[in-house]
Amino acid sequence: MIRNIPLAAMVGLMFTGLYFAMAILAPWIAPYGMAEIVGDVWEPSSPEHLLGTDNIGRDLLTRMIYGGRTTIFIATVATLISFCTGSILGFWAAVAGGWVDQLLSRFVDLVMSIPSLILALVILSVMPVTVPVLVVVMGVLDSTRVFRLSRAVAVDITVMDYVEAAKLRGEGYRWVIFREILPNALSPLVAEMGLRFIFMVLFISTLSFLGLGIQPPEADWGGIVKENADGINYGIGAALYPAVAIATLAISVNLVADWVLNRTTSLKGGR
Amino acid sequence: MAPILKLIAQRVALGLLLLFMVSVLIFIGTLILPGDVAQSILGQSATPEALANLRRDLGLNDPPVQRYFAWLGGVLQGDLGTALTSGQDIASVMWARLGNTLFLAFWAAAISVPLAIFLGLLAVRYRDRWPDKLISGVTLASISVPEFLIAYVLMFFIGVKLRWLNPTAIGFRPDADVFTKLEAIALPVAVLTLVVLAHMMRMTRAAILNVMQSAYIETAELKGLTLFSVIWRHAFPNSIAPVVNVVMLNLAYLVVGVVVIEVVFVYPGMGQYLVDHVSKRDVPVVQACGLVFAAVYIGLNLIADIVSIVSNPRLRHPK
Numbered sequence: 001m002i003r004n005i006p007l008a009a010m011v012g013l014m015f016t017g018l019y020f021a022m023a024i025l026a027p028w029i030a031p032y033g034m035a036e037i038v039g040d041v042w043e044p045s046s047p048e049h050l051l052g053t054d055n056i057g058r059d060l061l062t063r064m065i066y067g068g069r070t071t072i073f074i075a076t077v078a079t080l081i082s083f084c085t086g087s088i089l090g091f092w093a094a095v096a097g098g099w100v101d102q103l104l105s106r107f108v109d110l111v112m113s114i115p116s117l118i119l120a121l122v123i124l125s126v127m128p129v130t131v132p133v134l135v136v137v138m139g140v141l142d143s144t145r146v147f148r149l150s151r152a153v154a155v156d157i158t159v160m161d162y163v164e165a166a167k168l169r170g171e172g173y174r175w176v177i178f179r180e181i182l183p184n185a186l187s188p189l190v191a192e193m194g195l196r197f198i199f200m201v202l203f204i205s206t207l208s209f210l211g212l213g214i215q216p217p218e219a220d221w222g223g224i225v226k227e228n229a230d231g232i233n234y235g236i237g238a239a240l241y242p243a244v245a246i247a248t249l250a251i252s253v254n255l256v257a258d259w260v261l262n263r264t265t266s267l268k269g270g271r
Numbered sequence: 272m273a274p275i276l277k278l279i280a281q282r283v284a285l286g287l288l289l290l291f292m293v294s295v296l297i298f299i300g301t302l303i304l305p306g307d308v309a310q311s312i313l314g315q316s317a318t319p320e321a322l323a324n325l326r327r328d329l330g331l332n333d334p335p336v337q338r339y340f341a342w343l344g345g346v347l348q349g350d351l352g353t354a355l356t357s358g359q360d361i362a363s364v365m366w367a368r369l370g371n372t373l374f375l376a377f378w379a380a381a382i383s384v385p386l387a388i389f390l391g392l393l394a395v396r397y398r399d400r401w402p403d404k405l406i407s408g409v410t411l412a413s414i415s416v417p418e419f420l421i422a423y424v425l426m427f428f429i430g431v432k433l434r435w436l437n438p439t440a441i442g443f444r445p446d447a448d449v450f451t452k453l454e455a456i457a458l459p460v461a462v463l464t465l466v467v468l469a470h471m472m473r474m475t476r477a478a479i480l481n482v483m484q485s486a487y488i489e490t491a492e493l494k495g496l497t498l499f500s501v502i503w504r505h506a507f508p509n510s511i512a513p514v515v516n517v518v519m520l521n522l523a524y525l526v527v528g529v530v531v532i533e534v535v536f537v538y539p540g541m542g543q544y545l546v547d548h549v550s551k552r553d554v555p556v557v558q559a560c561g562l563v564f565a566a567v568y569i570g571l572n573l574i575a576d577i578v579s580i581v582s583n584p585r586l587r588h589p590k
Contacts, residue, residue, distance in 0.1 A: 110292050113572070114565045115527040118545075122300045125549040125557040202417050206531055209419050210546050225419060229535075232423055233439075235431050243420035250415035 005259070012255030019249050022065055023072040032059040034066045035217040042228075042236045051241055055227050060238055063219050067242060070220040072249075074135055075200035081139025082196060086146025087189060091177045093147070094154035105151070108144045116141045117206065124212050134213060138203055142196060149192055153185045187260075194257025198250045205246050221246050275587050279577055286573040293565045294346070298339050300561075301554050328355070342558070351559040356551050361559050365544065369563065372533070372540035375456055376525055379463035384518055387468050391475030395483065406472055413469040418528050422462045422535040430458060439537045459536045466528045467521045474520075478513035482506050512579035519575030523568050530564075 005013070022029065031050075032038050036058060043053040051060040093101040111119070120137055127133050157163060163180050171179075207213035208222030216223065221242035228238035333341075345352060351361040394403045413421075429435050437455060482488065483506055491501045530542030537543070541560060548556040580587060 110289070110296060113289055113569055114293055114296070114561070115523075115568055117527050117530060118561055118564045118568075119297075119300065121530075121545060121549045122297055122557055122561040125552055125554060126301045198415060205417050206419070209417075210531070210534060211550055212546070222417075222419075225423070229423070232427050232431060235427075237427055239423055240420075240427060243417065243423060247412070247416045247420055251412060254411060254415050 008255045009259035012252040012259070015248060015252035016256055019068060019245075019252075020072065023069040026065050026069040030062040030065045032062045034058075034062060034219065036062075042231055042234075042238060052238060054224070054238055055231065060224075060241065063224055064221075064241060064245060067219040067221045067224050068245060068249075070214055070218060071201060071204060071222070071246075074131065074138075074204050074214075074220070075197055078135045078138040078142065078200045078204070079193060079197045081135065082142040082146055082200075083189070083193060085140065086143035087150040087182075087185075088177070089143070090147040090150030091154045091181050091185070092173065094151050094158050095173055095176050095181070101151075104147070108147050111141070111144050112148075117203070120203075120207065121210075121212065124207070129212060129215060131214070134204065134207065138200060138207075142199065142203075146189075146192070146196065150185060150189060153188055154181050157181050157184050191257055191261035194253050194260065198253050198257075201246060201250055201253075205242075275581065278580055278587070282573060282576050282580070286569055290566055290569055293569065294343060294562055295339070297558055297561045297565065298335075298342065301558060302335060325355075346559075346562065352555040354548070354556045355553045356548070356556075361556055365541065365559060365563065368539060368541045368544050371538065372529055372542065374452070375459055375463070375533070375538065375540060376522070376529055378453070378456060378460045379467070379525060380522055382460060383464040383468050383471065383521075386464070387471035387518075387521075388475055388514065390468075390472045391479060394472065394476040395479045398480070403476075406469070406476070410469040410473045413465065418462065418466050418531045419535050421465050422459075422532055425458055425462055426535070429461075456538070459532050459538060462532055462535075463525060463528055466532075467525055470524070471517055471521045474517040475514055478517060479506065479510050481513070482510045485509075508582075511582045515578040515582070516575045519571045519578075523571045526564060526567050526571070 037056060038059050039049060039053040039057045041053065041055060041057050043049060043057075045052045049059050049061065051064065054060050054063055089104055093104045120141055123137055124133075127137070158176075158181065163176060166176055166180050204213055204220065205222030205225075208220050209226050211226060214220040214223050216227070224242040225239045228236070231238050342352070349362055351365065353359060354361055354364070390406065394406045397403050426439075430437060430439075437458070488501060488505055491505045496504070529540065530545060532538070533540045533542035534546055541563065545557065545560040545564070548560070
């Protein structure tokens with residue numbers, strides 16, 4: 001099993017695992033407290049502060065570890081919300097057809113005709129910016145993409161004989177969706193999940209970078225970029241660390257997702 | 272009426288309908304707050320008088336449907352209302368800023384579109400060799416990187432370390448001459464180009480490969496045409512529609528990328544205006560900006576649609 005994993009996917013898995021482990025173990029591996037001021041402003045890296053200190057003298061490595069925790073946690077929860085709502089509604093639209101399908105599909109078309117960042121900004125202008133609100137807004141806006149995919153996948157499955165048989169047997173929507181369609185639609189959805197997760201990481205980072213995501217003193221990677229952005233003009237690169245972290249996390253998840261997609265779509269690799 | 276004009280008219284009408292629905296959605300988006308908009312704008316410590324005043328100014332005492340039509344009526348006449356925080360007329364501020372944003376986006380498009388198509392063709396020419404592999408690799412990296420990372424990396428190295436260009440767009444003033452303006456936007460344009468370039472290149476590559484693999488290209492090759500005339504006479508006319516589609520989709524993507532880039536480079540455009548007023552909870556400005564962004568986005572998609580109809584005889588003469 002291990003030997004069959006290509007090198008790129010292996011590297012991706014390793015980095016993804018590393019980031020998730022860091023997120024879970026944050027309080028134990030972080031050298032200082034999250035909001036603890038331990039040094040001067042923007043100290044260069046030293047044995048005490050491996051990445052130096054940030055704009056008000058907090059240890060940057062500690063901020064990065066806690067920031068990663070927030071980013072990964074929010075992205076994960078938002079991805080789950082997006083998948084649950086998107087796929088269930090998508091399957092429902094495919095199974096029910098008729099006006100349910102029309103209503104849901106046209107509504108999704110409408111939401112997708114506005115860039116999701118713009119729509120999120122419009123909604124967040126009146127909502128209190130808290131973690132639950134952010135997660136729900138991101139999850140719901142993104143579920144439109146999952147809806148499209150799962151509807152497209154499910155439409156192909158609903159015309160299969162076994163679904164017909166289940167319907168003739170008198171099974172309800174719930175049985176058809178969860179027992180007939182879901183198991184057969186799972187593999188494309190799982191591959192898509194990796195891409196949605198990356199999109200969420202970029203989304204929350206962008207919102208926080210714009211000052212409309214996680215509020216200080218809580219940290220997330222986008223927020224750390226924002227806090228340290230002024231340093232760039234003085235030649236201090238503190239803002240580049242979280243940006244690099246976002247990029248490496250996204251690339252490694254992408255490599256894994258690519259591999260999963262190839263495995264599930266290629267005839268030889270198969271399950 | 273010629274069938275093609277009818278088709279285009281239908282598309283435009285659909286686009287307008289969509290825009291109307293979007294305006295409803297944007298309006299509802301600012302209503303869904305559980306509780307009171309005025310309270311959330313002013314915060315918990317607001318006095319009852321201030322709350323009452325704001326509610327009256329926002330027209331919150333009227334029913335939502337009436338407020339929506341009052342707003343829409345204003346928008347149709349070019350009156351976008353006044354900003355809550357500054358009391359300025361939104362339309363006049365926004366047109367100036369929209370001009371700045373379009374200036375930025377125009378130069379980004381003018382550089383990235385020809386470059387992406389050229390590189391896409393290069394990738395097709397050297398398919399599965401190193402130029403192609405390099406392009407795929409760069410694409411994977413660039414869709415995984417947030418816009419502001421590219422922006423800060425360029426700003427850090429080119430603007431601050433090497434001092435080739437100004438790190439921010441501070442030099443951009445309305446009264447500056449064109450060269451000063453171009454110098455000020457050089458870095459933001461470079462970033463936007465990088466943001467859309469890889470994606471556009473890859474999609475161009477896919478579109479052209481798709482055409483190149485079809486049977487009529489093989490026929491053309493077999494009857495001994497030169498590579499140039501195969502591409503010019505047979506591949507190019509058939510790939511206009513997909514390539515224009517790619518370009519329009521990426522320009523639409525540019526509209527969103529601009530929001531973040533403007534904030535990074537302190538560029539006085541629409542994106543910065545929107546973000547500033549979201550954090551100030553200035554609802555009328557946010558609604559107006561949201562609507563304009565959505566209109567540009569829908570407009571670009573509409574153009575892509577129409578071009579693909581016009582350039583494809585099968586769509587032009589539906590059965």
